[in-house]
Amino acid sequence: MSRRAVLPRSTPRASGISSQAITLLLDRLEEKSIECHSLMIVRHGHIVAEGWWAPYTAERPHLLYSLTKSFTSIAVGLAIDDGLLSLDDRVADVLPEHVPIDVSEQARLINVHHLLSMTAGHRADTLAEAWQLEPSDLVKGFLSLPLAEIAGTRHTYDNSTTFILARMVERVSGVGLPEFLGKRIFEPMGINHAEWDRVGSGAAFGFHGLHLQTEAVPAFGELLLRGGVWNDQQLVSREWVELAARKQVDSSHYAAGADGADFLCGYGYQFWMSRHGFHGNGAFGQHCVIIPEHNLVVVVTSAQREVQQAQDVLDAIWDLLLPGMDRAESAVEDQALSDRLQSLSLPLLSETVGSDHSVVAVLDASPEGSALPHATVVSIVSVDGGWRVHFGSLLDVEVGCGRWAESAWLGRPVCAIGAWRSGFFVADIYVITGPHHLRLNVDVEAGTATLTWNTVPLTSSDLQLHLRAPLITRPDVA
Template sequence: MPSPHPLLPRSTPAASGMSSRAITALLDRLDAHSVECHSLMIVHRGHVIAEGWWAPYDADRPHLLYSLTKSFTAIAVGLAVTDGLLSPDDRIAQILPEHVPADLHRQAHRLTVHHLLSMTTGHRTDSLAEAWQREPGDLVTGFLRVPFPDPVGTRHAYDNPTTFILARMVEKVTGRPLPDLLDERLFLPMGIDHAEWDRVASGAAFGFHGLHLRTEAVAAFGQLLLREGRWGERQLIPRSWVRLATRPHIDTQPFEDGSGNADYLRGYGYQFWISRHGYHGDGSFGQLCVVVPSHDLVVAVTGAHTRAQAVLDAIWECLLPGVGHAASTPDDAASARDDAGDAASTRDDAGDAASARDDELLAERLRRLSLPPVPGSAAPHRSAKARLDASTEDSALPDATTVAVDPVGGGWLVRFGPFPEIGSLPGAETFLDVEVGHGEWRESSPLGRPVVATGAWQGDTFVAELYVITTPHRVRLVVDTGTGTAVATWNIAPLTGSDLRVHLRSPLMTRPDVA
């Protein structure tokens, strides 16, 4: 289902010279490897040729991009450099002197924009937790206080605070918040009017995480990069900066767990990963923007998994072979006509018909994509009440929270609480009410951010899936009427804390160190 205000023109795989069967093979591979995707958009030769959302996700909803946000911050740095306000050689100590501790190590004095962009500051691991622990109110100062065991510029280590500092440097030299700058210079000129940002406690955008965009906006960003910063008749990003940001600046290190990571060992650019084919922006739990200039191809994917390499493998092994091979004439039809005088024309007609049929089959499959609703019965007159057991891993709510399930309009109202209302007068309490559908998804916004939920009775147990629909995350609620207990656990725990109530507020405002 395309957006009502499309950013990119539409076409079919066959018209674009792409095999629909290759896209089908990509979907089959993702299914076979149990990769949970929420959306997929494929852009070839500047046209969207395939797009799909796994219900309850849809085209009109933004999706949390996690660290794919970093690639957008890198573009903001490029805009500041273009304006002559910043240089890759500028040092943190020059631009943000108010954050520099008096006892700063001399290596930290040498850290430049280039080192931050390429994540070559001398740290060996992500310094986020330690930096915020050292300086809870100032991540920049905390980062500078973390020891630097390696010489600057010699080693890549994925390090979230580097991008946070870049965002603050851009804001300092431009005098504008990062979201406002990108709105004016990038998003609004492209027709993107729905960018949302999660923020730290001070109100500043994370920069290294927290951008929410619709899938088509991610694909359009990839297309902008593929065209080296040009959008229509406007050069929104200097060609030289796109080329600089998307080429390797440093070798990358193998993952500590020894997992296969062929597309994470090709080097790192300026907040972009270099791939076996082209390059990509990458966010936790399956948020990808893959750009393949050699094939005039962009692939945008959102999801909820830890299998990014499996997705990239599927793109290379299933999708790329289909570029330039749209026709799929049946072998028996071709061989039967080899001696006919009009064999070539007939084969072309047969190939066109087969390709059109393949396109229709693919389009129908994309329309039917869905995550499974909870199986079970409605039991329309049955209620339940329980106490939450938060001892399970990745629990989404505090221990002993009251959970009440009551039938409403063919579904249920699930009430959590009461909870003490943060920041209110002593004794003030609040409830968290979530609507749940049976055999369908039902939407509510109890604290500002939407939740889409489905549920059912399975014997004496009530089960519901609560999708925090603008993120990769959902909570599985299981209420056991026999024991009077309930559990509420994340499919994948959010990186910014496990309390569901925090993630239902918009904008999310937190610090990663205060779960």
């Protein structure tokens, strides 16, 4: 996949940032054991630092999870700018065919403002319950659920609200959310590799599922910093950007008990307020941090395993990067940072003595996070430069020896590296367009194998769904 520069480049020194501060930021992320996939820092509209941890690269789109919500917010703003929607418009009026016959009067009052601020009146995320109630109609399921609070009074992080906003935008605009944002935002900005995960009906999730090359994310942040202006064109109104990025309600952290200071600063319209500026955030560590006071945007994509690590990233920015503003250093320091950024890599499995012959095993799917069906036959064949692993008739994966090998048996790419370890064949398999990877363990003597996720994708543990193009990871719902 080709890559097109969306933002101009500069150096930390020329943009007034300490390259040593960026180095300290990298050190802190390593100390906190955060598996980073990419980092981009933009100041005064120029990218001053960028790096990808191999096998991740600049050309590959990365799953943004709930950072997608911030893009949907802009779509709502565009519809409001066009006079097609208003903050007072009610779900029941815009999507009347989705209203249950016995809908409560309280549910009838839920409007665009309530959805954007996640203050519809529920005390927990409604997504699973609403889909269980109405698999073919999430909007109807959502409106059928009892409400514990008066709309507009309590913030509860709720994925259903953004799904409904996406459907409302589509209804009033007459086009799908991907097409709407593509024409109005992505195309004018030169972002040409947006991919969307979809539900069984073909609709984009809206609250999750947008895949973008890393550079598109800080460009989005820069668009917000500029008040919706790009190349002298007002893509979305300044009024909407300011409204969306302003505290609308006191926020509650999405994980009870987590130390999330920056998630308790308030919630806007699908944006989190922060101790400095505001940010969009996606599961497993997808960050777009916008800091207007320093004309700064920081983007991190990663595979965080713990909720606390989201706060760790923000703490590192506040503690280490911000003190480096307006404290530029020498060109030598800039070059040292550039060299480090160009050599970033995830750990490589080391090769040891193993079998050159074909190995056959049967998959045990009982471990938590198993990715393929029980009793799938796993066979390993030596090839030049590594191995080819067959998972029955389901898929094949190329596995490199001392290097990453790429394959795309079902249409979407994976990168894998393997090694022999004392009678076991092990391989790390990365679904390279997202934060998740798998560990394959094959016990040659026992003839058994396991294939488990490091972190299970939120939509499905079925690996095949994440490797098929186009992406429909919840074919069971609409």
